[in-house]
Amino acid sequence: AQSVTQPDIHITVSEGASLELRCNYSYGATPYLFWYVQSPGQGLQLLLKYFSGDTLVQGIKGFEAEFKRSQSSFNLRKPSVHWSDAAEYFCAVEGEYGNKLVFGAGTILRVKS
Amino acid sequence: ETGVTQSPTHLIKTRGQQVTLRCSSQSGHNTVSWYQQALGQGPQFIFQYYREEENGRGNFPPRFSGLQFPNYSSELNVNALELDDSALYLCASSRSQTGVNEQFFGPGTRLTVL
Numbered sequence: 001a002q003s004v005t006q007p008d009i010h011i012t013v014s015e016g017a018s019l020e021l022r023c024n025y026s027y028g029a030t031p032y033l034f035w036y037v038q039s040p041g042q043g044l045q046l047l048l049k050y051f052s053g054d055t056l057v058q059g060i061k062g063f064e065a066e067f068k069r070s071q072s073s074f075n076l077r078k079p080s081v082h083w084s085d086a087a088e089y090f091c092a093v094e095g096e097y098g099n100k101l102v103f104g105a106g107t108i109l110r111v112k113s
Numbered sequence: 114e115t116g117v118t119q120s121p122t123h124l125i126k127t128r129g130q131q132v133t134l135r136c137s138s139q140s141g142h143n144t145v146s147w148y149q150q151a152l153g154q155g156p157q158f159i160f161q162y163y164r165e166e167e168n169g170r171g172n173f174p175p176r177f178s179g180l181q182f183p184n185y186s187s188e189l190n191v192n193a194l195e196l197d198d199s200a201l202y203l204c205a206s207s208r209s210q211t212g213v214n215e216q217f218f219g220p221g222t223r224l225t226v227l
C-alpha cells in the first residue's frame with residue numbers, strides 16, 4: 001500500500017532564510033506526487049505536482065520540489081521564506097484507485113521575524 | 114469560475130446521530146472525492162464519486178455513505194456518529210477520475226461529535 005512520511009512535525013525558520021521540507025513515499029510504480037499547503041481554517045491548495053519528466057518541478061509562490069527515485073523522496077524547497085508562508089504543508093502520493101491521494105501527516109511551518 | 118464549496122461550515126452533533134455534509138464541485142468537474150482530516154493528521158481518503166457512481170473507497174465503515182447528483186454535487190452521510198468522527202471533512206473535485214487531473218479542495222466542514 002502507498003504511504004507518505006513527513007519526518008518533521010514542526011519546522012521554524014527565520015524570514016528570508018531558505019526552507020526544505022522532507023517527504024518520503026512508498027509506492028511500487030512511478031508515483032504521481034503532490035505538495036499542498038493548508039492555512040488555518042482553509043482547505044488545501046496545490047503548490048506543485050510531479051507526474052513525469054524533469055525531476056525538478058516549479059510551483060506557485062516560489063516553491064520547487066525535486067523527485068529523487070533512488071531515495072524515494074520529494075522534498076519541497078524555497079530559497080527565501082516570507083512570513084506569509086507560515087502554514088501546514090502536506091506531501092501526497094496518488095493511490096491505487098487513481099485520483100485517491102494518500103497524504104503524509106503534515107509539517108507545520110513557523111516563520112520568525 | 115466558482116470553486117468548490119461545502120456546507121455547513123461547522124456542525125455539532127451528539128453520539129448516535131446522523132449527519133449530512135454537502136459539496137458543490139467546481140464548474141466542469143465530474144469527480145468528487147471526500148477526505149477526513151482528524152486533528153493533527155493528514156487527510157484520509159473516504160471515497161470518490163465519478164458520474165454518480167462510487168469509484169473507490171478507503172478504509173471507512175459502511176456507516177459512511179455518499180451520493181453524487183447529476184449536476185456532480187455530492188453528499189457525505191455518516192450514520193451512528195461516534196466521538197472519533199470529529200474531524201474536518203474535505204471535499205475535492207477534479208475533471209476526471211484519473212490522477213493527472215488536479216484535485217481542487219473546498220474549505221471543509223468542521224464536525225464536532227459530543
